[in-house]
Amino acid sequence: MAFRDGPFDQLKVPLAWTAAVAVVVALIASVLMIIGDRRNDGGAHGYGPVRAGVDTVLAPIGGVLAAPVRWAGSASDYIGGYFNAVSENRRLRRQVAELEPWRDQAIALKNVNARYEAMLGLRTEPPVAMATARSVSESRGPFANARLLDAGSSKGVRIGNPVINEHGLVGRIVGTTGGVSRMLLVTDVASRVPVLVDRTDARAILTGDGSGNPRLEFVRGVGSIQAGDRVLTSGDGGGVPRGVPIGVAARGIDGTWRVKLFSDRGAIDYVRIMLFEDFGQLVDPEALNTPPLAGLATAPAPDAAQTAAIGDAAARRARQTTAPATASAPGAAE
């Protein structure tokens, strides 16, 4: 017996009721998804295969859409540069004259710093490898500030890598696939970056809130910050290397301390992903497990000059240890 011949053939449910049932089911599903979402937990599980798949598909489309915009920008820059060549030349000459004393000072300070490091036996952080990427799509709303980058795990990009542009810190990687990465901007409401104030070395947490200027929270110390202070990454926690420039401190209209980002000085177009993971990558885990004197077996034999220097140092040390003993011997006899 067909359904329409049965007792329900005259049953007519109003469209609004069926729609209401569908709405209730979908609302329940939405609430369950919100409860189950682990976007802010960090790590790979916050970036599931669905997000990765959608990003992989949409990134090339964003790249195609962004290309004409980039060409138009380059063309306008070229034309602008042609017409403003004289004034720009004057400005650059002035800038070079201002920067030359700084360059000399930087060279001198670098030299002195290297000597201090050698004297103190400091082990400085090794240079961080970088991967260049292009921003192909962005979200700018109050609830999410993120960008898609056209470089992924095939270039060594991993979750947690900090991202900079030519001016300063931009964000960090929160998801990556083979050729695409998702970057969370420092302005996102879920972003937290440990920072320091350059002038006083005071620590704070840079907290995004969806606006262009993130807040400085948990500022330690009284009078440790004032308008115009440079804010850098502190490197605390090991997520970001120390000393990456972020911006300048300023009072917000709500009275809180905020940061004018250096990265806002230009369009965030090409960025560099710092392939820096955490302190763990600076030390080879295997090296920690080797015996302390394992290197002696492979150390090259000292040459003649080194042998002479070692012998000379040993003889001098022996003389120093014996001389006080002989000097104190008569006193002891008395």
Add this chain to the structure above:
Amino acid sequence: MRRPVAVRVVGSFELVFRPALIAIALTIVLATPVELFGLTLPEPVLPMVLAFAWPLIRPSMLAPAVLFALGLFLDIFWGGTLGMWPLALLAVYAVVLVSRNLLAGQETQVLFVWYAICTALAFFLAYLIVSFDAGRPPSLLALLLQVLPTLLLFPVADWMVQRFDDGDVRFR
């Protein structure tokens, strides 16, 4: 003699799928990282138009399902909390569905006021969810910069209601 009425059937594709696809395409286009003179493209919540217009035109089971999918797309594409925009959009759909009899045949100004109230409700829900999820409330100024372009989309919703309402005489 009574003349036969020409029945113009507005199908699901014309009413639901095509506008949804257009909303997705426009969302992707508006996410292009363009910055001219320090200004970027606006980022309105385009499916808000559909969440408002669909229940007014014709209630259906398909529309909430598509709206749910659109909300999920926004969450994934923008990188937000999963389930946030489906909830906000479906809340708008539910409110308009309940007040459908009240709104049918009303003036455009009344519809705009209702659209503004629904948009405010959706953004309030999203604001609450993000505040709890991220542990701090988002900036109200940034919120305003997304609410305003979304409100400016009202003419599109009004056009859809005028265009499709009573387009199918079977639902009169």
